Amino acid sequence: xxxxxxxxxxxxxxxxxxxESHILHGVGIDVREGEVVTLLGRNGAGxxxxxxxxxxMVNKRSGSVSYEGQEIISWPxxxxxxxxxxxxxxxxxIFSSLNVQENLLLxxxxxxxxxxxxxxxxxxxxxxxxxxxxxxxxxGGEQQMLAIARILRTGARLLLLDEPTxxxxxxxxxxxxxxxxxxxxxxxxxxxxxxxxxxxxxxADRFYVMESGRVIDExxxxxxxSNLTKLNEYLGV
Amino acid sequence: MIEIFGxxxxxxxxxxxxxxxxxxxxxxLSLGLAVIFGMLNIINxxxxxxxxxxxxxxxxxxxxxGIGYWWALLISPIITGALGxxxxxxxxxxxxxLDHLYGLLLxxxxxxxxxxxxxxxxxxxxxxYRIPPELTGGTxxxxxxxxxxxxxxIVLSLFVCLGTWFAIEYTRLGSYLRAATENPxxxxxxxxxxxxxxxxxxxxxxxxxxxxxxxxxxxxxxxPLMGSNIIIVVxxxxxxxxxxxxxxxxxxxxxLGIAEGLTKVFYPEASSTVIFVIMAIVLLIxxxxxxxxxx
Numbered sequence: 110x111x112x113x114x115x116x117x118x119x120x121x122x123x124x125x126x127x128x129e130s131h132i133l134h135g136v137g138i139d140v141r142e143g144e145v146v147t148l149l150g151r152n153g154a155g156x157x158x159x160x161x162x163x164x165x166m167v168n169k170r171s172g173s174v175s176y177e178g179q180e181i182i183s184w185p186x187x188x189x190x191x192x193x194x195x196x197x198x199x200x201x202x203i204f205s206s207l208n209v210q211e212n213l214l215l216x217x218x219x220x221x222x223x224x225x226x227x228x229x230x231x232x233x234x235x236x237x238x239x240x241x242x243x244x245x246x247x248x249g250g251e252q253q254m255l256a257i258a259r260i261l262r263t264g265a266r267l268l269l270l271d272e273p274t275x276x277x278x279x280x281x282x283x284x285x286x287x288x289x290x291x292x293x294x295x296x297x298x299x300x301x302x303x304x305x306x307x308x309x310x311x312x313a314d315r316f317y318v319m320e321s322g323r324v325i326d327e328x329x330x331x332x333x334x335s336n337l338t339k340l341n342e343y344l345g346v
Numbered sequence: 347m348i349e350i351f352g353x354x355x356x357x358x359x360x361x362x363x364x365x366x367x368x369x370x371x372x373x374x375l376s377l378g379l380a381v382i383f384g385m386l387n388i389i390n391x392x393x394x395x396x397x398x399x400x401x402x403x404x405x406x407x408x409x410x411x412g413i414g415y416w417w418a419l420l421i422s423p424i425i426t427g428a429l430g431x432x433x434x435x436x437x438x439x440x441x442x443x444l445d446h447l448y449g450l451l452l453x454x455x456x457x458x459x460x461x462x463x464x465x466x467x468x469x470x471x472x473x474x475y476r477i478p479p480e481l482t483g484g485t486x487x488x489x490x491x492x493x494x495x496x497x498x499x500i501v502l503s504l505f506v507c508l509g510t511w512f513a514i515e516y517t518r519l520g521s522y523l524r525a526a527t528e529n530p531x532x533x534x535x536x537x538x539x540x541x542x543x544x545x546x547x548x549x550x551x552x553x554x555x556x557x558x559x560x561x562x563x564x565x566x567x568x569x570p571l572m573g574s575n576i577i578i579v580v581x582x583x584x585x586x587x588x589x590x591x592x593x594x595x596x597x598x599x600x601x602l603g604i605a606e607g608l609t610k611v612f613y614p615e616a617s618s619t620v621i622f623v624i625m626a627i628v629l630l631i632x633x634x635x636x637x638x639x640x641x
Contacts, residue, residue, distance in 0.1 A: 164535050190537030202532045206524040214518070215525055216536035263537070 115178065117142040117298055118163070118194075118267060122172035123182075125155075125162045132158045134322040135172070140267070140300050145293050147301045147309040150319035151345060156302040157199055159319070160269045163300075164196045165189040176267070191219045195265035199272050199302070201256040205245040209236055212244040213259045220264030224295075229258050232288065250281035257288065261297075268292070271302045286311050306344060318343045359490040361607040367496055367565065369603020370503035371558050371576060376583040376595040377507055378554035381514075384527045384590040385547040388438060388449030392457035393580070394573030396552050400426045400559025402464060405475055405568045415478035415560075422560045423553035430552025434545045442544075457574070464570035472567030499561050506557060507596045514592050523547065527590070582625045588638025598636060 116139035125133040133155050140146045148156040162170045165186035174182045181189050195216065204212055213229065213236065230237040233254045239247060247255060253273055260268060270289075274282045282305070289299060289312045303309040309316065310333060318326040318340070326343065328336050375397060382390045403425050404418035413421065433456065441448045477495045484493040514520040526533040526540050534540040559572075566572055579602075587598035602621050610617040628636060 166531055166535050186531070186535040187537050187539050190535055196532075196535050198532060202529055204525045204528050206528060207521055211521045215521055215533070217538060219537050260536075 116140055117177060118300070119175045120159070120163065120173070121175075123159065123162055123174065124171045125158050125167045126169040127158075127167070132167075132322050133162065133170075136319070136322070136324055138300075138317050138324060140298060142266075142298050143293070143296060144315065145289065145299045145301060145313045146315045146317065147303050147313040148317050148319055149303060149306060149309060149340070149344060151343075152304070154319040155322040156319055157271055158322075160196065160271055160300065160302055163189075164194060164269060166196070190216075190263075190265070193220055193265050194267045194269065195260035195263055196269045197256045197260055197271060197273065199275065201252050203244040203247070203252045203255055205243060207244050208241050209244055209247065209255060210240045212255055213262075216259055216263045218263050220266075222266075223262040223264035226262060229261055232261075232291065233258050250277050250284070253277060253281070253285065254288075257285075261292070266296075267298045267300065269300050269302075272304065273301070274303065274305045274308050282308055304344075306340065316340075355489055358611050361611045362604060363490070363492065363496060363607075364610070365604040365607020366500055366600065367603070368606060369600035370500050371562060371599075372580055372583045372603050373507050373596045373599025374503050374554055374558040374561075375576065375580045376587060376599050377510060377592065378551035378558075379580065379584050380587070380590050380592055380595040381510070381554070382548055382551040383584075384592075385523060385544055386434075386438065386442075386449070387446045388441070388453065389446065390548075390551065391450055391454040391577075392433075392460060393453075393551075393555050394575075394577030395457040395460040396426055396430065396573070397555040397559040397562070397576070398464065398570060398573035399429065399460065400556025401475070401563040401568045401572060402468070402559075402570075403556065404560040404563050405473055408475065415564075419557070419560050423556040426556035426559070427549040427553035431545055431549040433552075434548040438548065439541075439545070461570050461574060468570060470569065470571060472569035472572075475563035475568050477564040495564060499565065502561065503558075506554065507599075510554070511592050511596060579621055582621050586621075586625050586628045586635055588635025591635065591637035594635060594637025 118140040120136055120138045123133050123136040124131070136155065136159050138146070148159060150156050158167060161167045163174055165181070165184055170182065172182060173180060176192055176194060179192065181192060204215070207215065213226070224232070235251050236255055236258060239251065244255065245252070257270065257273065273285050277285070286308060292299065301309065301313060310330070314330050316328045316330070317324050318328070320343065326339070328340065375393060379390055379393055382388060400422050403422040404415070407413040407418045407421060408415070437452055438449060441452060481495040481498050484491050485497070514523055522533065522538055522543065526538070526543060530540045562572065583598050583602055584595060586602065587594035602624065605624065606617055606620055609620040616623070632638070
């Protein structure tokens with residue numbers, strides 16, 4: 110296969126454990142460069158664990174995760190980050206002992222080609238106004254913006270976003286959708302975890318549906334209409 | 347002679363000075379404990395022993411190699427800090443995922459071993475270490491006589507403490523430290539080698555103890571027990587200031603040194619217990635310490 114056509118991220122037979130509990134049972138997904146791919150599924154389906162395993166944040170994992178042709182399954186998370194993958198965790202992970210600017214500047218640059226601080230503040234004007242506030246004093250929406258913003262300047266090309274809309278007001282969710290579309294235009298590749306299917310439908314090219322630690326279906330956004338009944342069944346909505 | 351509340355000003359200022367000196371050591375030692383506790387979640391019980399080793403390294407450098415005070419002030423923290431790095435890599439690293447009680451027990455055991463080794467080889471009586479010639483003598487301030495060496499200890503200790511505080515609160519490296527204290531897994535996932543940072547933090551905390559040890563050598567005698575004499579008070583300081591609080595440990599260190607000194611003037615009988623009385627009161631009113639966050 111020609112290298113340009115090979116997926117940027119390819120996950121095969123991924124298994125993961127938290128302590129004794131076996132969470133992932135052979136997950137397989139592909140993400141091509143420039144795509145926005147969404148993992149859908151109910152609570153506890155293994156979506157977050159999949160993302161964390163790709164990032165190297167789950168200690169016990171096996172199978173294969175290949176990124177830009179390199180096998181990274183056994184790498185520690187700091188080395189995976191340096192290869193160009195960045196995570197925006199579900200709990201957002203804003204540091205309370207750091208102000209907004211320090212939070213933004215915390216992740217080290219791993220490659221050239223990230224957004225500049227000015228570009229980030231243009232994308233998220235609220236953050237600039239609150240540059241010196243304590244990170245956790247921001248509203249939920251602003252914290253989410255900050256959590257996304259800080260991984261844009263590192264030069265990472267693959268962004269793992271874990272439920273960026275969780276607990277946010279509809280107007281903020283719209284802003285996040287706009288942001289994700291802009292990031293896609295700017296050439297970022299995004300793997301998104303979502304429970305909010307309607308939000309995901311507006312931004313994603315492709316969906317994987319997960320259940321009990323496995324991928325049970327894959328749906329292209331273009332075939333969304335014909336698959337709606339099936340999806341509603343999967344997600345129990 | 348001027349008298350305040352029936353106490354001669356000379357006695358008052360003299361005790362204040364002793365209080366400040368003790369406070370300087372409390373501050374440097376509790377600062378190291380706070381830095382280590384924040385990052386490693388370990389109550390470093392061998393901190394006193396490492397302070398003692400810092401002083402002994404200075405003594406050995408002088409008596410075995412003829413290397414004087416000023417070089418010792420640089421070399422001893424490096425050697426002792428390196429010992430800290432070895433301790434972290436050999437032992438503490440393996441305890442990272444366990445309850446921090448294990449770290450406390452291990453470092454307590456290490457303290458006993460280290461002190462035992464030095465007591466075996468050097469006896470318990472203490473060895474003299476001369477004040478460097480540049481700092482002998484003193485200055486008459488009019489209201490009191492200030493020995494130069496003691497002034498130097500206070501100045502250097504303030505400099506080291508405030509420098510550490512500044513580095514942690516206002517530099518990029520400091521922001522890594524603060525962030526890793528909160529959420530090490532995420533900082534690591536951003537591309538920082540947190541494991542190495544933890545090791546170096548421990549080494550740095552130990553180096554702080556060693557600086558205090560070298561500074562203490564000419565004031566107290568260099569003795570295997572010098573660490574265990576001071577460390578109990580230092581733990582009280584840490585508890586009063588709030589576990590892991592950087593500024594808290596500095597302010598409380600100096601503050602309690604002064605409180606102890608003043609008690610010696612006004613009610614000498616209580617001078618050795620006053621810090622523990624303050625600790626009990628603080629714990630009743632603010633269980634997380636004066637500068638601690640939340641409960």
